[in-house]
Amino acid sequence: MGDVGIDRRAFLTTVGGIAAGAAAGSLTACESRTGRSATKSGHVLVVRNFGGSYGEANRKAVYDPFTRETGVRIKVVNFGHDQMLAQIKEGRPQFDVMDIDMSNLLLFEHEDASEPLDYGRLKNARNTGIPQSLLTPNGVGKSYWASVLAYRTDAFDGRRPESWADFWALGAFPGRRALQGEVDWPELEFALLADGVPLDGLYPLDVDRAFRVLDEIRGSVRTFWEYGAEPGELLSRGSVMASSTWAGRLQNMIGDGVPLAYEWNGARRQSNGYGIPKGSANQDAAYRLIDFALRPEVQAHMARLYPDGPVVPAAYGHLTESTAVHLASTPGHLLSGFDLDIEWWLENQDAVTRRWQQWARS
Template sequence: MRDVGIDRRALLRRVGGIAAGVATTSLTACETGADRDSTGTKGAKGSKTLVVRDAGGTYGAANRKAVYDPFTKETGIRIKVVNPLYEEMLAQIKKGRPRFDVMDTNMADLARFHQEDAIEELDYDRLKHAKDAGIAESLLTSYGLGKNYWASVMAYRTDAFGGKKPETWADFWDTKAFRGSRALQGSVDFPELEFALLADGVPLHKLYPLDVDRAFKALDEIKGSVRTFWEDGAVPGELLDRKEVVASRVWNGRLQDLIQRGAPLAYQWNGARRQSNGYGIPKGAENPDAAYRLIDFALRPEVQANTAKIYPQGPVVPIAYTNLSENDATNLASTPGHLASSFDLDVEWWLKNKDTVTKRWRKWMRA
């Protein structure tokens, strides 16, 4: 499982030109000079440094502007950011020496840490902004607390179908009424089974447990029209912009730069698959008190809203939308209208079945 990025050029402009690190397994990205001088002991102002793991890149830059810097200004606790991936994080925790105090990663990986007994049980009494905040129960787990929503959605060229627009995954699958090549994601994220089942008539509320055989049968029907299976989130926008495909599955936010420059592209949110990033505290964290303070700070409605204005991932606290304009909210996965027409990825089902399904998915793509 990978952290999902959004268009770098567009978001760096929105972040205000903040220099962003690249998500790697290095432990140095997104640090300020003061961060690098800190080792978790008392800082220049008598405060400690909190080490946060996030994905880096534009996502990390947005966190820096909307969350970390305001948190430091209010508390005096400086934030150092590191970017290890799952395997490295797990190895550090297993050795009893995690080099981070709080993890910002997808909820599926937090569940995996829980299975490995590598993550602390959260004390919700220490998170006042999570109480009665309207956060979905699925994001209030014992091992992790959801912090934002993002989604896999349909994208299409608005000039491709003679004035018609695809409104459902059934339309995406209908290559007679909506002619042209498609693109689907390869192995970079969870396979496309839910969209195939929606195209085949399965209702949103009856998707899980997934009927894997039915999904692959539906996928067989469209495979001949799939021009490519992409492995990089920037590729769908490039394919659509060059007219190499007329429709594709994309991560929301990836087309914003192209749309703002006038490209005839649009999102279709019906049947979108939502996922969430969340916060967790690794076992052995040196500074759990500051970790709780940061998590609680990030759940404030105004902080949630400011983050969404910079980076197109939706707030988990519904009242945050009162601080967002209609334009700000249009392409966020947790906008009320989008919540009603989309679904949450079932993390538990996928953790149990991902290896088997992904092996079959890769074999199907190559066939």
């Protein structure tokens, strides 16, 4: 699910030091002339998402059906997080809804840059099985994605790695490895799982132990990948035999006959969500869109178009088994994986990331 990690990492490098610069001011002025008067009328709702195939899937599954039902047109923008914060701090956000990673929604909450949600206006979020961790004061989860273990099926004499312990077992599963680079949080959890830490005992992370385990395979980690398609490229070329990857990124290659597979055991889940920026000009329509997107049938439609898992369990009643098996929130995958602890990572990100950078360059 790649662009989300890039999206958040850009924000993490700018949050806390945002100033309303000339570029942001110019952008704000331009948007004021082109779109906001219409938004205030209630006929146009401005949604920020990160575009690409994700944006196109949202248009087909969410925005166009919402417009047909309500008459409210959706305008999509792709502001960077520094631009978003600058506009909010000026009191003139040029978007009404933000579709971003849940860790970013928490950061916006900490920056007093988002509106507290009135869950009384979100009937499809109440008593529908959405995990409590995704029902935060200023953001509601909308989809799951995950990092998983991927490998070449022709690399290990018919054996298949079934855990992160196997990823670390260079004797039984020899060959070059790849791990995620700075596009997202360092993958310390996988090292700890490889060393026998249970899923429910990961947090708070034992950082020293994780780096000791990472040292065991450092000589075989030849690449730190930086974009979502890269693990598949490395694996398909035989540059590495096993790699972490974002689930769903290999599916087309597997369908084309490339000898690749991935393992859900030990998957690290993260979530996208919706929030409303502080000062949104069209909150009523924003609530209507968010509630619409949480309908089970809409969640299922989105999952058929883009490989993120629904947060509403009833959505799986609208999905075939062949689709559900590839999604991070199927019941079996929920049991075999874990949710990244956003609060822990935000509290420890600076020190851990610096240490990881030093390790990766060693």
